[in-house]
Amino acid sequence: MKRLIGLGLVLAGVLYPFAVHFGMAHFAPWQFAVLLGGLWLARLLTLRQRTGTARTAAVALGFCAVLGLSDSAQMLRWYPVLISAFMLALFGASLLHGMPVAERLARLRDPDLPPRAVRYTRQVTQVWSGFFLLNGLIAAALTLWAPLTWWTLYNGLIAYAAMGLLFAGEWLIRQRVRGRP
Incomplete structure (x- = not known):
């Protein structure tokens, strides 16, 4: 499961610019935040004791929260x-x-x-x-x-x-x- 989540984050990172470019016509920024935040939350929950990775996931979740609350296309x-x-x-x-x-x-x-x-x-x-x-x-x-x-x-x-x-x-x-x- 942990590897699947890691793969999901890598794919999300690689495809993210295209998803933003082509997806803005169909999805709101808060929806991107929910999807991305879900991946980062899953990553955080599957960590054992990697404090650096946990901090990274927590910062990414913070970004997703700000993105979701602002619902800003520029923030994407x-x-x-x-x-x-x-x-x-x-x-x-x-x-x-x-x-x-x-x-x-x-x-x-x-x-x-x-x-x-x-x-x-x-x-x-x-x-x-x-x-x-x-x-x-x-x-x-x-x-x-x-x-x-x-x-x-x-x-x-x-x-x-x-x-x-x-x-x-x-x-x-x-x-x-x-x-x-």
Whole structure:
């Protein structure tokens, strides 16, 4: 059930810009808030003890409550900014406390990372932090000043393409750092 809810949140995030763009003709903002809030509430209720994830879910629920009460179409457009802020907080906080996110992921495959790889994963986490900062700023600017079609194009396609390019570029660099052709 927990994985199904997680998948639902991922799908909602990916499809959200298109749902907003095409769904506004058929649904009120409060209805989006109820659907999105239901997913986040289910996520919160299925958590065991991940305090960071619980805080994220609680903030997302707060956003959904404000969206539902305001019933504002403009407020709908702030969700991608919130998601970028969550990701920036996750990656950025890992640089300050504990193990950087990229290192944690790398250690799943290779628990005994050499010092060179540890430095590299810290740099990768810094790059992703920068990406989420820039992505959030662009999403905010489009929310404030751009037409809905531009906002949808960026948040529904360009941002994901940029993430994919960054991921692919990092993978290629990682192969080179590891000494693979």
